[in-house]
Every structure is written in C-alpha cells, then in structure tokens.
Amino acid sequence: MLQRLLFNTAQPVPIKDMPLFAGLAESERDSLLKEGRFCSCPRKKILFRQGDPVTHFYVVCSGTVRLFHETPDGCEITTDIFTVGDTICEMEIFQFCNAHFSHAEAVHDVVLIEFPKLWLEEKIQQHKMILRNMLTVLARRTILREAEVERQATMSALQLVACFLQHMVVAHDLDARGFELPYSKSLIATRLGMELETFSRSWSKLRGIGIAVKGKNVQINNPSAVEQHVCGRCSFMEHCRV
Amino acid sequence: MLQRLLFNTAQPVPIKDMPLFAGLAESERDSLLKEGRFCSCPRKKILFRQGDPVTHFYVVCSGTVRLFHETPDGCEITTDIFTVGDTICEMEIFQFCNAHFSHAEAVHDVVLIEFPKLWLEEKIQQHKMILRNMLTVLARRTILREAEVERQATMSALQLVACFLQHMVVAHDLDARGFELPYSKSLIATRLGMELETFSRSWSKLRGIGIAVKGKNVQINNPSAVEQHVCGRCSFMEHCRV
DNA sequence: CGATCGTTTGATCCGCATCAAGATAGGTGG
DNA sequence: CCACCTATCTTGATGCGGATCAAACGATCG
Structure with missing residues (x-):
C-alpha cells in the first residue's frame, strides 16, 4: 500500500x-x-x-x-x-x-x-x-x-518567467521541446511575485527568445538563447549545484 | 584573551x-x-x-x-x-x-x-x-x-526603510528616540535592494510618519505611527518570534 | 445556452531607476 | 588654520517597467 x-x-x-x-x-x-x-x-x-x-x-x-x-x-x-x-x-x-x-x-x-x-x-x-x-x-x-x-532584485519580469520555465523543465523532468504547464498560470504568477497581466504579457516577448506558449503548452526552441538572455543576471547558483 | x-x-x-x-x-x-x-x-x-x-x-x-x-x-x-x-x-x-x-x-x-x-x-x-x-x-x-x-514583494521603498530602521533598533539594542546608524547609507541601500538615491529620498517622506534623519543620526519619535504605517504589509512574523 | 473561471489585451498611472549636478563632511598637506 | 580633495550623500529631471483598472475572449460545465 x-x-x-x-x-x-x-x-x-x-x-x-x-x-x-x-x-x-x-x-x-x-x-x-x-x-x-x-x-x-x-x-x-x-x-x-x-x-x-x-x-x-x-x-x-x-x-x-x-x-x-x-x-x-x-x-x-x-x-x-x-x-x-x-x-x-x-x-x-x-x-x-x-x-x-x-x-x-x-x-x-x-x-x-x-x-x-x-x-x-x-x-x-x-x-x-x-x-x-x-x-x-x-x-x-x-x-x-x-x-x-x-x-527578484535584478531580473525583469520577462527574465523571471524564462528562468522559471527553465527551472520547471529540470525540476519536473519535462521535455523542453514541448510540455504542458503543471499548474495554472495564475499560480505561477503569484509564485513569481508578479500580476497575472504582467505574466500574460510576457508571452509575446518570450517568442523573441525562442519560447512559444499556446494555452498550457510551452515549447522552448532555443535553450541556449534563453540561457544567454537570462544568465547575465542569474549568477551565483553556478557555484553550487542545488 | x-x-x-x-x-x-x-x-x-x-x-x-x-x-x-x-x-x-x-x-x-x-x-x-x-x-x-x-x-x-x-x-x-x-x-x-x-x-x-x-x-x-x-x-x-x-x-x-x-x-x-x-x-x-x-x-x-x-x-x-x-x-x-x-x-x-x-x-x-x-x-x-x-x-x-x-x-x-x-x-x-x-x-x-x-x-x-x-x-x-x-x-x-x-x-x-x-x-x-x-x-x-x-x-x-x-x-x-x-x-x-x-x-520586497509587498512594500514600497518608504516602508522598507521604516521597517529596516525598526529592526535595527531591536537588533542593535538602540534607543529609538535618537541613535547613530551603525553603517553607511550606501550599504543599507544595497541591503534593501534599492538605489542610494531612492533611499535618500525617503527621508523627507519618513518625516511624515515621525522619523527624523539628519546625517547619521536618526530619531523615531512615534513608533506606533511607524508600526501602523508598515504593519499592514509585514504580516507573518508575528506568528513566530525570531 | 448562459454562466463561470481562467486568461488575454488595452489604456493609464505611479514608483523607482537612471543620469546628472550640487552639497556636506572628513581627511591631508601646505 | 585654511585650501584642497575625495568619499559620501542629497536633490533635480526624465524615462521605463510593471501595477492597476477595465473589458473582451476562450474554454469548460451544468
């Protein structure tokens, strides 16, 4: 049991x-x-x-x-x-x-x-x-x-979302090339400390760095572009595998 | 020794x-x-x-x-x-x-x-x-x-500063009615995640809730007014004396 | 089929960052 | 003791990002 x-x-x-x-x-x-x-x-x-x-x-x-x-x-x-x-x-x-x-x-x-x-x-x-x-x-x-x-202190809303998606792929062992969000967008927005509207508006900008979102479906087409766009801000974790 | x-x-x-x-x-x-x-x-x-x-x-x-x-x-x-x-x-x-x-x-x-x-x-x-x-x-x-x-998510710069000063009084066992800042304003600003300019500008507004700052000297004249102005935002710590 | 929930899009406003220039104070040397 | 210098802080002007208010849209469900 x-x-x-x-x-x-x-x-x-x-x-x-x-x-x-x-x-x-x-x-x-x-x-x-x-x-x-x-x-x-x-x-x-x-x-x-x-x-x-x-x-x-x-x-x-x-x-x-x-x-x-x-x-x-x-x-x-x-x-x-x-x-x-x-x-x-x-x-x-x-x-x-x-x-x-x-x-x-x-x-x-x-x-x-x-x-x-x-x-x-x-x-x-x-x-x-x-x-x-x-x-x-x-x-x-x-x-x-x-x-x-x-x-929260150094990244824009766009970067926070990109970063969150990346982390989610790892944490939930998803396929970056196409996966479903495991919970609602409103929940994610409150987790990221931003308003749902701001969160929603990030989709169009995310397309610019190779992330396509339609409904609950997300495709990260170009992980390295995302990495590059975000990594300038997300520093210290590299020193510590957590 | x-x-x-x-x-x-x-x-x-x-x-x-x-x-x-x-x-x-x-x-x-x-x-x-x-x-x-x-x-x-x-x-x-x-x-x-x-x-x-x-x-x-x-x-x-x-x-x-x-x-x-x-x-x-x-x-x-x-x-x-x-x-x-x-x-x-x-x-x-x-x-x-x-x-x-x-x-x-x-x-x-x-x-x-x-x-x-x-x-x-x-x-x-x-x-x-x-x-x-x-x-x-x-x-x-x-x-x-x-x-x-x-x-950081819920408070304005003004509230963050007020909150920080209150905490500092407790942590360093200072007299709220008149004390010297134990370290530089720039250090405090970076600790609060804001720019020195924003930090500096808060003094005039702080006067409105009974906090007077001149140089390194700070006077908190009306702790309860400060409390009231800040506490609506600073919630959960009351459940846990830390 | 309307009703409700979750999400998107639009318009506007405010707070904070940013850039730039002055002010104050502490320290040093003449 | 004063002139100078540098570090630290204050004040001003401007712009942008995200919050807020408002309304439309799309799905799911009874």
Missing part, C-alpha cells in the same frame, strides 16, 4: 528524490514512513492556516501543495509549491514556532504522510543519516530563497 | 546572543571556541570571494561582515550583514558546496574565529545542543529570508 501510494503517481518517485531519506535503503525508508499516518486532502482544501498551532511534520506523497502568506491588507504571496518527496513544516519545528506562518492549500488532490512533530526531533537524534539530510534540506531551502531574492 | 576579544567590543556579547552556543555553560562554550583560530581582517578586506573553495566555518567576534553577490553584469547585491555572534558558511558546508557563492567583505575591522569545516560536522554529531542550535540557526535564516521576499 505504501509502495502503491508512493509510486502510483504521475511521476514515480525515485528514492533520490526524497531528500530527507536520501542514502537510506529502500526498506529502511519505507519502515520509517510507515510510522506516519496517511492523510489525503482534496483540491482547494486548506491543510493548515497561518496562525494555527504547529502539530505535525509532513511528507508529500502525491499532488501539489501551495504555501502562501496573507498580508493584513488581503494580498497573497505564494512562497512555495511542493510536490512529491518534499517535506513541510521542518522550519517551524526547528525554530520552535508554535504557530504556522503560512497557509497551506492543496492545488491538486494531495496525499501526504504526517508525523507528530516530536517524531522528527527523535529521528534526527537517532539516525545520523536523517540528521545530515535534514541539515542539507534546510541549507538548500535557504540557498534557494537567497537565489530568489537575487533574481 | 578569549574573554577579552569576545567581550571587549563596543557591544558586549551576552551568551544568549551566540545562537550556535545557546544553552551551553559559558566555560563549555569558551573551550569550544578555543579549538578555533583567531583571525583578523581589516576594513574593506575581502575575507573570501565568490567561487573560492569552502574551507572554514567562521564565528564573528567583533566588527561587521558584509556578504554580497556579484552578477556577471557587475551588479552587487548585499545579502547579509553579520555582526558579533553570527556564524558564516554553515549553509555552504551543509549543502556540500565546494565553492562560496558570495563574496565576504569586512565593513569595519573584524575579528573572527575560524574552524576547519570538518570541525563543524564533528561537533553536531557529538553535541546534541550544538546540533539543535545549528538546526535552529538554519531554520531561522530561511524564515528571515522568506520574510525578506515577502517584504
């Missing part, structure tokens, strides 16, 4: 793609996962809300989860989009936050495994491998965040 | 302010620190450069260190400003990066303790307290970064 749920998704999850369990034997990983409780969450449902007490740690088995903040004046910022293998809430737990600082919402139907937050505290003490992985996950999150700040 | 260097700074360092050693007895902390090597770094000197191999882990004893990225087209982004008690390079180490992705430069004359990067790996295995603190430090960094992304 565990295997079925973990692997019977659109994209199978190789063990290397569960960062928290990297380097563990498959059997060992599965027995750890069995200590948690499955829970499913239909599309659009809120998993937890900003301000709710932090009680669990989650591993995503399938589907997509969106984390977002809501400012008092009603503006929403999507801060993360999580898919298979990602972990949720480790930051709140290690920072001793007793309340969530983001809302979490299911974008597509989601299945996740939940663990009491104490479980995580125990595992990092017991398993050196889990500890090491946890540190790497946290470090990685910070680095990605830093890259994001840098991009 | 250790004590002198650690405490003979403009602002003494209470043990609570060294996040990596929080909860340790003073003696225990000092004996750990003695395993490192002191090294001093005069103003303007580069501690390490983007792309340099990662060899050490650092704890700041005094002075101010600026981390910044440099994009291929020459634009500089200040990503962090570190002072007494802060740790540098844990992210690179835990992410197994073999090259620095930031430049590090001494803003004021700096004294730091350096440890081989293996030292850090060993200590987190040996000391449960250090491990716990390390996780907290990493989680905290990520959260602060996230807050930064949110601020």
Whole structure:
C-alpha cells in the first residue's frame, strides 16, 4: 500500500528524490514512513492556516501543495509549491514556532504522510543519516530563497518567467521541446511575485527568445538563447549545484 | 584573551546572543571556541570571494561582515550583514558546496574565529545542543529570508526603510528616540535592494510618519505611527518570534 | 445556452531607476 | 588654520517597467 501510494503517481518517485531519506535503503525508508499516518486532502482544501498551532511534520506523497502568506491588507504571496518527496513544516519545528506562518492549500488532490512533530526531533537524534539530510534540506531551502531574492532584485519580469520555465523543465523532468504547464498560470504568477497581466504579457516577448506558449503548452526552441538572455543576471547558483 | 576579544567590543556579547552556543555553560562554550583560530581582517578586506573553495566555518567576534553577490553584469547585491555572534558558511558546508557563492567583505575591522569545516560536522554529531542550535540557526535564516521576499514583494521603498530602521533598533539594542546608524547609507541601500538615491529620498517622506534623519543620526519619535504605517504589509512574523 | 473561471489585451498611472549636478563632511598637506 | 580633495550623500529631471483598472475572449460545465 505504501509502495502503491508512493509510486502510483504521475511521476514515480525515485528514492533520490526524497531528500530527507536520501542514502537510506529502500526498506529502511519505507519502515520509517510507515510510522506516519496517511492523510489525503482534496483540491482547494486548506491543510493548515497561518496562525494555527504547529502539530505535525509532513511528507508529500502525491499532488501539489501551495504555501502562501496573507498580508493584513488581503494580498497573497505564494512562497512555495511542493510536490512529491518534499517535506513541510521542518522550519517551524526547528525554530520552535508554535504557530504556522503560512497557509497551506492543496492545488491538486494531495496525499501526504504526517508525523507528530516530536517524531522528527527523535529521528534526527537517532539516525545520523536523517540528521545530515535534514541539515542539507534546510541549507538548500535557504540557498534557494537567497537565489530568489537575487533574481527578484535584478531580473525583469520577462527574465523571471524564462528562468522559471527553465527551472520547471529540470525540476519536473519535462521535455523542453514541448510540455504542458503543471499548474495554472495564475499560480505561477503569484509564485513569481508578479500580476497575472504582467505574466500574460510576457508571452509575446518570450517568442523573441525562442519560447512559444499556446494555452498550457510551452515549447522552448532555443535553450541556449534563453540561457544567454537570462544568465547575465542569474549568477551565483553556478557555484553550487542545488 | 578569549574573554577579552569576545567581550571587549563596543557591544558586549551576552551568551544568549551566540545562537550556535545557546544553552551551553559559558566555560563549555569558551573551550569550544578555543579549538578555533583567531583571525583578523581589516576594513574593506575581502575575507573570501565568490567561487573560492569552502574551507572554514567562521564565528564573528567583533566588527561587521558584509556578504554580497556579484552578477556577471557587475551588479552587487548585499545579502547579509553579520555582526558579533553570527556564524558564516554553515549553509555552504551543509549543502556540500565546494565553492562560496558570495563574496565576504569586512565593513569595519573584524575579528573572527575560524574552524576547519570538518570541525563543524564533528561537533553536531557529538553535541546534541550544538546540533539543535545549528538546526535552529538554519531554520531561522530561511524564515528571515522568506520574510525578506515577502517584504520586497509587498512594500514600497518608504516602508522598507521604516521597517529596516525598526529592526535595527531591536537588533542593535538602540534607543529609538535618537541613535547613530551603525553603517553607511550606501550599504543599507544595497541591503534593501534599492538605489542610494531612492533611499535618500525617503527621508523627507519618513518625516511624515515621525522619523527624523539628519546625517547619521536618526530619531523615531512615534513608533506606533511607524508600526501602523508598515504593519499592514509585514504580516507573518508575528506568528513566530525570531 | 448562459454562466463561470481562467486568461488575454488595452489604456493609464505611479514608483523607482537612471543620469546628472550640487552639497556636506572628513581627511591631508601646505 | 585654511585650501584642497575625495568619499559620501542629497536633490533635480526624465524615462521605463510593471501595477492597476477595465473589458473582451476562450474554454469548460451544468
């Protein structure tokens, strides 16, 4: 059943793609996962809300989860989009936050495994491998965040979109020569911190650097041209394969 | 000598302010620190450069260190400003990066303790307290970064400056009714991701919400007015004391 | 077939970057 | 002590990118 749920998704999850369990034997990983409780969450449902007490740690088995903040004046910022293998809430737990600082919402139907937050505290003490992985996950999150700040500060909307598409191809293992966007354009726009209109207007300009978009379908015809157009701005990641 | 260097700074360092050693007895902390090597770094000197191999882990004893990225087209982004008690390079180490992705430069004359990067790996295995603190430090960094992304996305230049000044008062334990900026305006501007001109122009508008600036001197006359002007945008931190 | 959701396109406006020129202050040497 | 210099900051004028408001368009669905 565990295997079925973990692997019977659109994209199978190789063990290397569960960062928290990297380097563990498959059997060992599965027995750890069995200590948690499955829970499913239909599309659009809120998993937890900003301000709710932090009680669990989650591993995503399938589907997509969106984390977002809501400012008092009603503006929403999507801060993360999580898919298979990602972990949720480790930051709140290690920072001793007793309340969530983001809302979490299911974008597509989601299945996740939940663990009491104490479980995580125990595992990092017991398993050196889990500890090491946890540190790497946290470090990685910070680095990605830093890259994001840098991009937001130096890149135009056009470049942000091009960069996002490139990253998506890698992260979702898509064929650059023709693929479907895995989620809605509005979601991507909020993730990139821009208005839907601005996002939409970028298509015509993107054609200029060899990216054709029609509906949900995207074709990146000339990856190197894109690279060249964007790379002048996207600097430091090259020093660190993440 | 250790004590002198650690405490003979403009602002003494209470043990609570060294996040990596929080909860340790003073003696225990000092004996750990003695395993490192002191090294001093005069103003303007580069501690390490983007792309340099990662060899050490650092704890700041005094002075101010600026981390910044440099994009291929020459634009500089200040990503962090570190002072007494802060740790540098844990992210690179835990992410197994073999090259620095930031430049590090001494803003004021700096004294730091350096440890081989293996030292850090060993200590987190040996000391449960250090491990716990390390996780907290990493989680905290990520959260602060996230807050930064949110601020950059939702706040105007004016609000960013007001917010920064408020944070600085808390972080440096200053008297809001009248204090000197601890570093240059240009540095602050690059840290806030805005041009010096924009930063400069904010003074006149800040007067409108009760903040008077003359040279390096700042007076926040009406903290609650500032709070009100900014808080509508600065949301999620209230759920998490960091 | 209308209704709703998600997206595109158009027109306008504002904030910040940019370029350019002055102002202030700290430091040095005569 | 003053003249000069350089670093740092302020102020002014202008232009562009993206937000905002508004309306049309296309798909999906009951």
